[in-house]
Amino acid sequence: MASRDPEICDDGGGGSSSLKKPLLHTGSWYRMAGMSSSRQSSMLGSSAQILRESVSIFLCVFIVALGPIQFGFTCGYSNPTEFEIIDDLNLKISEFSVFGSLANVGAMVGAIASGQIAEHIGRKGSLMIAAIPNILGWLAISFARDYSFLYMGRLLEGFGVGVISYTVPVYIAEISPQNMRGSLGSVNQLSITIGILLAYLLGLFLPWRVLAVVGTLPCIFLIPGLFFIPESPRWLAKMGFMEDCETSLQVLRGFDTDISTEFNEIKRSVATSGKRATIRFSELKRRRYWYPLMVGIGLLLLQQLSGINGVLFYSSNIFRSAGISSSKAATLGLGAIQVVATGVTTSLVDKSGRRSLLLLIVAKHSSLYGFFGMLSLVGLLIMVTGFSLGLGPIPWVIMSEILPVNIKSLAGSVATLFNWLAASIVTMTAPLLLSWSTGGTFIIYAAVSTFTLVFVKLWVPETKGKTLEEIQWSFR
Numbered sequence: 001m002a003s004r005d006p007e008i009c010d011d012g013g014g015g016s017s018s019l020k021k022p023l024l025h026t027g028s029w030y031r032m033a034g035m036s037s038s039r040q041s042s043m044l045g046s047s048a049q050i051l052r053e054s055v056s057i058f059l060c061v062f063i064v065a066l067g068p069i070q071f072g073f074t075c076g077y078s079n080p081t082e083f084e085i086i087d088d089l090n091l092k093i094s095e096f097s098v099f100g101s102l103a104n105v106g107a108m109v110g111a112i113a114s115g116q117i118a119e120h121i122g123r124k125g126s127l128m129i130a131a132i133p134n135i136l137g138w139l140a141i142s143f144a145r146d147y148s149f150l151y152m153g154r155l156l157e158g159f160g161v162g163v164i165s166y167t168v169p170v171y172i173a174e175i176s177p178q179n180m181r182g183s184l185g186s187v188n189q190l191s192i193t194i195g196i197l198l199a200y201l202l203g204l205f206l207p208w209r210v211l212a213v214v215g216t217l218p219c220i221f222l223i224p225g226l227f228f229i230p231e232s233p234r235w236l237a238k239m240g241f242m243e244d245c246e247t248s249l250q251v252l253r254g255f256d257t258d259i260s261t262e263f264n265e266i267k268r269s270v271a272t273s274g275k276r277a278t279i280r281f282s283e284l285k286r287r288r289y290w291y292p293l294m295v296g297i298g299l300l301l302l303q304q305l306s307g308i309n310g311v312l313f314y315s316s317n318i319f320r321s322a323g324i325s326s327s328k329a330a331t332l333g334l335g336a337i338q339v340v341a342t343g344v345t346t347s348l349v350d351k352s353g354r355r356s357l358l359l360l361i362v363a364k365h366s367s368l369y370g371f372f373g374m375l376s377l378v379g380l381l382i383m384v385t386g387f388s389l390g391l392g393p394i395p396w397v398i399m400s401e402i403l404p405v406n407i408k409s410l411a412g413s414v415a416t417l418f419n420w421l422a423a424s425i426v427t428m429t430a431p432l433l434l435s436w437s438t439g440g441t442f443i444i445y446a447a448v449s450t451f452t453l454v455f456v457k458l459w460v461p462e463t464k465g466k467t468l469e470e471i472q473w474s475f476r
Helices: 030-039 046-064 066-089 093-142 147-175 181-203 208-214 217-228 233-239 242-253 260-273 281-285 287-305 308-313 315-321 327-352 354-371 376-391 394-402 408-436 438-459 468-473
Strands: none
Touching (some): 046 066, 046 147, 046 181, 046 242, 066 181, 066 208, 093 217, 093 233, 147 181, 147 233, 147 408, 181 327, 181 394, 233 260, 287 308, 287 408, 287 438, 308 376, 308 408, 315 327, 327 354, 327 394, 354 394, 354 438, 376 394, 394 408, 394 468
8 A cells, every 4th residue: 555645635624535546556566676776776877877767758658659549540430431331331421420420429528527537546547447448439330230339339439539638648748757748748649640540541451340340459458558657646646645656756767867856846736736636616716727727728629620620531522522533542641641740740849849839830830721722632731731730739738738736637628628529510510611612611720720829829838848847836
């Protein structure tokens, strides 16, 4: 049983606080490995120390990134399988449209639950809970004989994706050193684009039922992987598991690294803001709460209102209407562009800063694809490239950084919910807008991106080079 700091666990109400345990082990079994490693530390140089730190961080990010790959695969699945599923199950186009949109419905439910799940059983436990309905959902789709199993599977997938979309960026932000947090945080969006690309690529060769079975693999590998990484040290500290928090932080930073400054900073942060698990609604009027909440919701809302999901969901139809015979291959190329562009952002975000990169990319994005909107293919390429460089990865990074620890579960759930709600609206309206006018649709999305530029310029802070605790103190 891990020790708990009585000061941190005090709920401020005079009664005993409820004991919150992580669903999975906290990572305390690393302690023996750490002691063994420390005895050999004198034989290792500074370069080896950096390597061990990097391997530890990269291993954690690599494992949890399987969740966003699942996220992307779910988003991309409906594109290459549309006509096969309609033919095999004798569905109407409207029934298949319901199938596509149910992922968003399930994700909204998952988003509502994600904060509380991650708060009460830990970040790793939350990902475990997300993985199970994802696997069951894909199996239900693969064995579907009519739309009922198809719909049930899509809802289960969506629920898991909704939990993943909140938990993964938060976990990565909480384990990353400040000089790597932007790049590692961008891996979340990079993994989503890889998942989409895999769905597009495999959809060229595999029947839709086999493709659904393949969709189970990311979460099948995620579940055992979660047992080999430590829990978030900041969540452990908030829950009062201070010994496990120190061990987790030591594993993540390397056994030869002095973590005392960072550990004490985390302790001070949770001591001042984590004594009470919830806050009163009236306290949201305080700037330290409403300002980061407004920024988080605004960024994730505007990310989707830029129109990316609607365009990607119907890219095959756009290419087909433009006279391209192999629309699936063209869509595959679009997915590849997403991966490359997001990879570029991953390498830049810690060097250039979140806010400055977002301002630069959104400015180019809104002006160019609005101008080229009448040329649908050029506009589509500009839109996807610009989104992947800026609006795709950076809002998730900033959201996971700026929310105060004692409202992160509630505020993060609300921001994620708004993101999925906007995604649903865009997905439902995109076919109507594209049938009305392709150029007009691009211009509308460009107008939203222009407003996003103003929003970022006026209200979004720069978080580059700051610890999570420093960022949250800046809102006081």
